[in-house]
Amino acid sequence: MPRVRKGAARAQARKRILREARGYYGVKSRHVYQAQNAIIRAGVFAYRDRRARKRDMRSLWITRITAACRMRGTRYSRFISGLKISGVNLNRKMLSQLAIEDPGAFDEIVKLSEEHTRATAKAATAPAS
Numbered sequence: 001m002p003r004v005r006k007g008a009a010r011a012q013a014r015k016r017i018l019r020e021a022r023g024y025y026g027v028k029s030r031h032v033y034q035a036q037n038a039i040i041r042a043g044v045f046a047y048r049d050r051r052a053r054k055r056d057m058r059s060l061w062i063t064r065i066t067a068a069c070r071m072r073g074t075r076y077s078r079f080i081s082g083l084k085i086s087g088v089n090l091n092r093k094m095l096s097q098l099a100i101e102d103p104g105a106f107d108e109i110v111k112l113s114e115e116h117t118r119a120t121a122k123a124a125t126a127p128a129s
Contacts, residue, residue, distance in 0.1 A: 061096040068099035072110045082113030085120055
């Protein structure tokens with residue numbers, strides 16, 4: 001039986017790799033071995049950075065909420081604590097959008113949060129009967 005050298009399959013594989021590496025700089029877009037390494041490396045960075053982007057966005061939202069809270073005379077931690085106590089289920093993305101686009105609504109939420117924070121503080125400091 002004659003030896004099989006994977007002619008068509010190998011050519012298709014090379015073509016696929018070089019197609020994926022189109023636009024890469026220099027030898028990384030022309031040589032199969034270098035292209036394969038560049039594709040794997042790019043995939044690793046893409047995987048890592050999809051998660052990093054989520055962290056960065058959350059950090060941005062928290063920074064925006066913190067700035068909005070300081071403008072209204074409260075702290076971020078107290079604000080979030082008051083929201084949890086009052087049962088408001090708005091995520092940080094929505095809170096930051098509210099702070100930017102509808103400051104009046106954000107004022108109401110801050111007020112609600114402060115009321116619940118104060119009520120909890122009073123209950124905690126009140127002497128047990």
